[in-house]
Amino acid sequence: MNLVNLMEPEQQVSFSEAVKIGLGRNQGVFFPENLAAIKDVDALLAMPFKARSSKILQHLIGDELPSDTLDDMVNRAFDFPAPIVEVEQNTYCLELFHGPTLAFKDFGGRFMSECIGLFNQGERVTILTATSGDTGAAVAHAFYGKENVDVVILYPKGKISLAQQKLFTTLGNNIHCYAVEGSFDDCQALVKHAFLDDEVKSKLGLNSANSINISRLLAQVCYYFEAIAQLSQSQREQVHVSVPSGNFGNVCAAMIAAAIGLPIRKLSATTNQNDTVPRYMATGDWSPNATLESLSNAMDVSKPNNWPRVESMLNSGIFSKDDFYSCSVSESRTQEVMKQVNKLGYVAEPHTAIAYEGLQINKSEHETGIFLATAHPAKFKESVEGVLEQQLDMPQVLSDALNKPCLAEFIQADYDGLKQRLFEKLG
Incomplete structure (x- = not known):
């Protein structure tokens, strides 16, 4: 796998070198030189999560890692599920909080x-x-x-x-x-x-x-395939994914998934009131404001590190600008949406509510919608209970830590x- 420093393209490294270096010269992030499409995506989607994930990572990384070594790594790393839950007709939540620290x-x-x-x-x-x-x-x-x-x-x-x-x-x-x-x-x-x-x-x-x-980013590609795999064949034809976005790594992984063949037609990168990217998409002016504190604090980022990767894919046509949406959700609206989703029988913490709202704003009627739940509601117990006026059960791992x-x-x-x-x- 050959990776290029987006700030200094003459710096090119292997996957293992990029993992060990982390950040390139002049604070540049590494990105794959080529993103080749997977030939038989349907066959891939029919596989179990871990086996499929190993195939995806092998495709992206290439021959740097023997397949049996990569299989073992994935089996140890991905030993928890990533289910989708139907919240309303043709709208699903991808739950990414079933791991040991209850977050994607x-x-x-x-x-x-x-x-x-x-x-x-x-x-x-x-x-x-x-x-x-x-x-x-x-x-x-x-x-x-x-x-x-x-x-x-x-x-x-x-x-x-x-x-x-x-x-x-x-x-x-x-x-x-x-x-x-x-x-x-x-x-x-x-x-x-x-x-x-x-x-x-x-x-x-x-x-x-x-x-x-880059190792973190490529791992995240795998759960988008897992989400689509849980849909029916007909539902896969027009999928719109909404990602709560702070540092923009998660939506970048979704774009990589689409680039290698996953049928994600549209993407919404939905932010809180820290709206650098939505303003930039609307005006072409990159002007980060001072970071504001929000209920969705994991997204309190004004200068997202992964934006150069996302912008590179948009500018090169790897993912169409016409199918990429970015809007911001206010604090008051976040609380309203949390209540709205709760009436549908689902408990959404603030980040998840923002992703749901992005889907409602940008999704067409004929599309299948997937919004991401990036953390367990109990990780935001005070705010969720305050907004919804109901008690949350506390997972044991959180009770012990507190x-x-x-x-x-x-x-x-x-x-x-x-x-x-x-x-x-x-x-």
């Missing part, structure tokens, strides 16, 4: 852990990542207790739910967490700064587990201060 990022985090373990071959690595909510837990649990791996997680202090936070700040061991005074974009800026610091990169063996990392002490340290959004902490703890 378990798929990418666990596959990345498999890749790092294989490619680093005992060399020391430090995973440095920023989280707006769910990445932290998924990555922390995927790498917890792994030899020669330290994980450093930065999150915006007070701006993610308590349940999200406790899932990763209570682990300790090789998981090191810092609550940053600032926004997710501030955390992300610190991560990017570290990747430009040769001393930090060489001394700590730096890597990133954000959706910057009863443990937070081990995170507080820091300012200052790179020199972070660097000093990293060297003191890990150097």
Whole structure:
């Protein structure tokens, strides 16, 4: 698999190199040079989830990984389901919260852990990542207790739910967490700064587990195939998928799935009030505003890292601009939609409600709609119960985490201060 740095196209690397590097020169993200279509998609959709996922990843990655090795990696990483649930006629929710940390990022985090373990071959690595909510837990649990791996997680202090936070700040061991005074974009800026610091990169063996990392992105392609596989043959003809979008990695994976042959006809990348991309699509002016706090905090991102990948596919025609929609949903409307979906008999946390609303705005009557539930409602217990005025059952994994002490340290959004902490703890 040949991957190109979208900022500096002369930097071309293999899949294993991209996984180990994480971020390319000049903060560029890596993207496949070619996305060839799979020949018999119907036969692929007839396969079981794990076997199909291994075939998809083999198609994307190529011959870098032996098929039996990749089979084993997928079997360990994807040991939980991704069901679709019919919410109303011809409209389905793809539930991606059945993994160990109850969020879609378990798929990418666990596959990345498999890749790092294989490619680093005992060399020391430090995973440095920023989280707006769910990445932290998924990555922390995927790498917890792994030899020669330290994980450093930065999150915006007070701006993610308590349940999200406790899932990763209570682990300790090789998981090191810092609550940053600032926004997710501030955390992300610190991560990017570290990747430009040769001393930090060489001394700590730096890597990133954000959706910057190509291994996470490719893993996410697989569950879109699983969603379509659960539809009838006739329903597959006109599928419209709505993805709640913050860093735009999830919708990027959907576009890759479509590019290699999955019959996704239209995509809605639906944001909260942090509407950089919808405004850009409407005006052509890229002008990120200060990040606003929202009920859908995992999407509180004004400068999405994966937008260069999405824009590259749109500009090259890999996915048609005419079939790509992006709109924003206000805080008040998010709450209204949560109530609306609840009346249909389904409990949607804020991110899921935003995806549902994007589908309602953009879907045509004849299309089959799929909207993504990226996290379990209980991860946003306070907001969901407050809006819906009903009690939620708490999954055991969350109950256990909430009863443990937070081990995170507080820091300012200052790179020199972070660097000093990293060297003191890990150097």
